[in-house]
Amino acid sequence: MGKRNFSIAALPGFATIAMITFVFLYLPIVTLVVYSFNEAASMARWEGFSLRWYEAALNNRQVQDVSIRSLVIAAWAASLATILATMAALATTRNERRFPGQTMVYALINQPLMVPEIVTGVALLIFFAMIKVSTGYQGLAYLVAAHTAFCIPFAYLPIRARLETMDLTLERAAADLYATPWQAFRHVTLPLLVPGVIAGFMLAFVTSLDTVVITEFIKSAGQDTLPTYMLGQMRRVITPEMNAISTLFLLLSLIAVTVFFLLSRKKA
């Protein structure tokens, strides 16, 4: 790691812009959270503190179902996408010359990004419907597969960026010390790669949580996720119940983040 000279690293104005960015990120979220405690049925007015929307959300079986389903799909899809993307990133970086077909591989990996969700949605609908009819299986695997594919580029890009700026000296040293390839990977490459992998996983996870149009098209009976549920509500009216659910999700993410943070601390 080496010693840091902070006077050099701290470029003038950067901290200010960073703070502005954080305010920009949190202002809408704070508004959202505050209004989840609003007594009024509309977000237009403040009518006093109340927990009624939390009560409503927690008593709403459908809201619970769709929230859990969203999290399950996101966990599966992000994990699978991160593993696959890490392998793909290892395969497509750090070679002096591109291997034959590498450009095509890039194109394939990034393809889900290039196509509007609606198009992927329609294409997958037709394709999966054929499989559904012929196999009779209508479970969540279709959604997990579609989300995984859609998340791969989001996981891939940060991991690849990490690999490209990664120092090769240590790996070579390990190889020179007769570490097996797996040992070298497990004890040298992987630990160095972790920040990229975490960034990739988190991106994939939030991307899966956001994927609404594809889900809307390929879901079978009883497979609503939180965003498709919200989209259905949007046509009619958005109540602070949505704010309450979102606040609960934020809380959940805070808990997950804290747990992760404590665990990684302990290890260090």
Next chain:
Amino acid sequence: MSAVELAPHGADTTKPKARRGDIAWRWWLVMPALIVLLLAASGPLLIVLVYSFLEPGNFGGVVWNFSTDGWFQVFFTRDIFDETLVTPATAHLDIFWRSIKLALYTTLITAILGFPTAWFIATRAPDVRPIWLFLVTIPFWTNLVIRTFAIMEVIRNEGLVNNVLRGVGIVSAPIQMLFTDFAILLGMAYVFLPLMVLPLYASMEKLDFKLLEAGYDLYASRLRVLWHIVLPLVKPGFIAGSILVFIPAIGAYVTPRILGGGRNLMLGNLIELQFGQGRNWPLGSALALTLLVIVVIALLFYIRSTSQPEGQRHG
């Protein structure tokens, strides 16, 4: 899984045999991802290609007759009042151009905000960096729909910003921010910002600050250090971030619809219209593939610029 073969010594690549083995390994590693992508993303797209050459069904769907009308309609319009008159589809071109423009601006804004933010995080002490990083992603645990609504709450006429401005007495009447291009840009920058910050951070985190020190010791100005040393090193992260922002931005439709008020279509909305209320799937397919071509061109341009030798890699 062979890390050694993945990171070949310079000498290895000169030996054809080793290089062949290396290539085989690389294909094995990338194969699982490709299979998933082919099954659940790219493969089904062939259906879209086929559909773009068919006739539209009366109520959505397609009729299995070959036709190039879908593609024709992307670029040309048959005048609805005089069918013999064929003109370029200026409405479509307007929409394409508008989407590209807004996506570029969005990328620029996220870069301007994201670069210093990623830098700020990367220069914190190593043990608090994850905290800052998580702070960037936490807002994104709420989904896109609700995030966009949160922005709307802040900028609407009776919203936070206008109320504060009026309370302080800076303005007397609310400023119309909602349903403008400004709102779309603000919203898209907001929803796509982490897609810029995370890859930038990932490439900065490993920055060798000794290089900066060296640069500084040589009395280079901060700007020169930034330009000549930092930028080339974080370029992969910056490019990854730009791709991650630009591409969803060009096809975005939830955010423009809610914040822009839907007065002007973006590409995503136009394509959705053809698959939905417009019931012209071949045209929708052809429009989607046109978008795909634009993006592929942009992407090839990016890849070209990344694969160029970037001087000496440190290490």
Next chain:
Amino acid sequence: MRTTRLTLAAAALAASTALASAQDGGQLNIYNWGNYTSPEMIEKFEQETGIDVTVTDYDSNDTALTRIRAGGHGFDIVVPSNNYVPIWVEAGLLQELDPAEIPNMENIAERWRDVPWDPNRTHTVPWQWGTTGVIVNTSVYDGDINTSAIFLDPPDELKGKINVIPEMTDVMNLAVNYVGGEACTNDRDILRQARDKLVEAKQHWIALDYGTVDAYAAGDIAAGVYWNGASMRARLANEDLAYGYPKEGYPVWMDSAGILTDAQNTENAKKFLNFVLEPENAAMISDFARYANGVEGSDAFMPEDMKTAPEIVVPAEHEEAAYFSVTCPAEVQQLYTQIWTELLR
């Protein structure tokens, strides 16, 4: 990697609990518009019959149609709008209903029995119905609101404060009516006038958006094209808001429930249709969704504020301008789309 393992474990756990909660016995899968199915009504149905009901949402007629037509969906009941019902029937997606098996079809109100989109109710039963008209904030503009001029020739007070729902067919038809044509016309003269009117009017619109009950209540928007039930919700939040029935013509729509041909729980689906035609249960849906239901005798169970609401009970003088929304022929649909794209370029 640690997070990966953790989340995998969590996912497996969640998945197994989800599986465990699946009950034995009868099932029913309903595919309906979001926020449109009263949870209390579903609960009551489950208690009475012991059937396990799953409701899944869609956000547009086109999504639902595309989805079902592709097959392999697992749904039993769907609730398309009246102008889509003939498409569903023609494509053979809906089962024919036998009134002997659904005795409560007796309860369907006279007006909704022999309807043009489903003659003699052979395939669907009423769910909810409403109108598409205009909403105006009367504290901003106090003139005549029963006209499409509100959004096509707006008075100065409303300029720049108008929202139009992005329902292409509805808005196009309102404009066609306004210039003197019939809905789904292919008369080029009328279409030209309608287009010119729309293009000219659009500069006075602030948005083409859906979810705007809040925006109307808060005063962000002062007028626009809207549905009656949503208008009522907006009025309950802000009493200055009023709903207008355009005298040039306005569409009446009805979402109707039918049983899918490839339903796996046909018997349960019949029980459900019979159940929602019970006046008390129909009123529960109306209470939730805030639209009228078309079931005779449900008035007695309706909430007080809906019995007299001017948005729900169409005043006699405005009945004449109403017409059932229709399915436009494919050719007209294409013309509409072209004009619409031109308008929103």
